[in-house]
Amino acid sequence: MKILAVVGSLRAGSFNRQLASEAAKMLPQGVIMEIVDGGNLPLFNEDLEYPPPEAVTRLREKVKSADGIWFFTPEYNHFFPGNLKNMIDWLSRPVSPTEGQVLQGKPAAISGASPGISGTGIAQDHLRVILSYLDMKIMNQPRLIIPNVLNQVDAGGKLVLKESLPYLQKIVNSFVSFIIG
Ligand code: FNR
Numbered sequence: 001m002k003i004l005a006v007v008g009s010l011r012a013g014s015f016n017r018q019l020a021s022e023a024a025k026m027l028p029q030g031v032i033m034e035i036v037d038g039g040n041l042p043l044f045n046e047d048l049e050y051p052p053p054e055a056v057t058r059l060r061e062k063v064k065s066a067d068g069i070w071f072f073t074p075e076y077n078h079f080f081p082g083n084l085k086n087m088i089d090w091l092s093r094p095v096s097p098t099e100g101q102v103l104q105g106k107p108a109a110i111s112g113a114s115p116g117i118s119g120t121g122i123a124q125d126h127l128r129v130i131l132s133y134l135d136m137k138i139m140n141q142p143r144l145i146i147p148n149v150l151n152q153v154d155a156g157g158k159l160v161l162k163e164s165l166p167y168l169q170k171i172v173n174s175f176v177s178f179i180i181g
Pocket of ligand 1: 017075077079
């Protein structure tokens with residue numbers, strides 16, 4: 001089984017990217033995770049759609065070959081970041097006149113961490129709306145919302161999960177079961 005982790009941050013030290021890496025370490029045997037972000041995608045422009053940029057084709061192939069997509073999103077101004085919206089806009093478009101968009105029917109999970117008290121919960125709700133519109137099969141529970149993430153970050157900026165650790169393990173197990181169906 002393969003899970004594609006889509007990280008909504010381009011920041012090198014991103015807590016959300018680190019959260020995805022921590023999740024990858026907890027996967028049961030036989031399940032692998034690949035982590036991607038939207039840093040190499042051009043801004044969506046209908047003039048660029050056909051033929052699509054190579055980076056878009058590569059991302060679509062990764063989505064197609066994945067059994068589930070796990071979004072790790074920061075919260076920017078109570079929303080998910082623009083670069084994640086850009087990724088989703090590219091993925092939401094038909095591959096060709098004979099092939100539809102690649103997100104339809106894919107199992108999806110949403111998680112996130114932030115230094116603030118909302119812990120990405122509001123961004124996650126917004127993301128849920130758009131993924132639902134794109135007909136993804138969203139796991140609504142359990143949710144992983146990590147507020148005050150700096151309490152679980154060491155002086156070097158490394159995420160060192162403490163109280164959130166069992167919740168991360170729980171959502172890993174739940175998402176694998178959800179994908180199996
Ligand atoms: C933020 N941040 C933030 N945090 C939050 O909890 N709610 C919010 O609405 C916002 N808004 C916001 C806007 C912008 C433009 C920035 C740059 C930041 C703080 C944000 O959660 C923090 O920078 C995280 O560390 C970003 O996630 P990564 O990059 O660590 O994954």
